[in-house]
Amino acid sequence: MNFSEMLAQKTTEIEAVVYRYLPEEKGFQKEIFSAMKYSVSSGGKRLRPMLMQEVYQMFSGESKAIGPFMAALEMIHTYSLIHDDLPAMDNDDYRRGRLTTHKVYGEAIAILAGDALLNYAFEIAAGAFDVEENAQMVGKALQILTAKAGVYGMIGGQVVDVLSEKKQEQITKEKLDFIYELKTGALIECAMTIGAVLAGASDEEVRQVEAVAKKVGLAFQIQDDILDVIGTMEELGKPIGSDEKNEKSTYVSFVGIEAAQKEVQKLSEEAVEILDLLPADNPFLRELILSLIHRKK
Numbered sequence: 001m002n003f004s005e006m007l008a009q010k011t012t013e014i015e016a017v018v019y020r021y022l023p024e025e026k027g028f029q030k031e032i033f034s035a036m037k038y039s040v041s042s043g044g045k046r047l048r049p050m051l052m053q054e055v056y057q058m059f060s061g062e063s064k065a066i067g068p069f070m071a072a073l074e075m076i077h078t079y080s081l082i083h084d085d086l087p088a089m090d091n092d093d094y095r096r097g098r099l100t101t102h103k104v105y106g107e108a109i110a111i112l113a114g115d116a117l118l119n120y121a122f123e124i125a126a127g128a129f130d131v132e133e134n135a136q137m138v139g140k141a142l143q144i145l146t147a148k149a150g151v152y153g154m155i156g157g158q159v160v161d162v163l164s165e166k167k168q169e170q171i172t173k174e175k176l177d178f179i180y181e182l183k184t185g186a187l188i189e190c191a192m193t194i195g196a197v198l199a200g201a202s203d204e205e206v207r208q209v210e211a212v213a214k215k216v217g218l219a220f221q222i223q224d225d226i227l228d229v230i231g232t233m234e235e236l237g238k239p240i241g242s243d244e245k246n247e248k249s250t251y252v253s254f255v256g257i258e259a260a261q262k263e264v265q266k267l268s269e270e271a272v273e274i275l276d277l278l279p280a281d282n283p284f285l286r287e288l289i290l291s292l293i294h295r296k297k
Contacts, residue, residue, distance in 0.1 A: 061199030157182025185217025
């Protein structure tokens with residue numbers, strides 16, 4: 001089985017895990033359950049739970065807590081996309097080739113669907129205490145999840161990003177790095193470090209994994225900037241040029257396409273170099289990181 005086939009198989013398996021934790025569409029509030037399912041089932045790379053799972057397997061993890069945390073992280077990522085697409089934010093009508101949640105269910109339900117996925121994610125993650133005897137390990141993973149999704153993580157990065165749109169605040173390269181590290185990088189760091197923690201990796205190994213994730217997160221966001229300029233609606237499943245429309249400063253606007261592409265390659269290769277220093281090994285994870293250099297969606 002080649003890499004592409006393995007990637008497709010793993011994506012399908014991860015989706016089954018995530019869908020298993022979605023609530024049933026019944027009861028007086030079933031509209032919110034429907035909106036949650038619509039948003040989560042809109043496709044995507046499932047990169048974050050995949051990175052979590054691959055790091056976990058690299059360290060030979062055996063905890064049953066991995067499933068709840070994989071599902072929880074994908075729900076948090078999905079909630080952030082719902083809110084990101086709203087008229088008050090990026091005002092996008094399409095996501096992954098389908099109408100965005102607010103275009104299907106209206107803004108009020110879309111906001112509530114995002115809120116619901118965030119809260120439900122923590123409910124699911126907390127349920128890991130019921131399937132894992134090592135409460136300290138689950139507690140540490142839960143601390144990572146809450147911190148990386150919050151004001152010192154993804155939300156914090158999003159705030160600075162919003163304030164930097166339309167020149168509301170002056171943007172510098174240092175501030176742009178800060179935005180990327182938090183807005184995109186935080187959940188990738190969350191994924192990989194939780195995978196290591198739940199597998200029982202040492203503190204030093206967890207720090208090394210986090211160093212890998214920082215570079216992967218930055219490379220991933222820079223590639224997003226590049227695709228927003230050179231990608232197509234068919235490839236991305238959403239309109240291109242949204243950064244320019246919202247007057248956002250990006251790596252591309254700072255250094256140009258060619259330099260941005262070189263930075264993506266450099267960061268990805270550096271991430272793999274750190275990964276190779278770890279005592280454990282996962283060839284698929286290594287290839288997954290390198291594949292992000294030339295991704296088209």
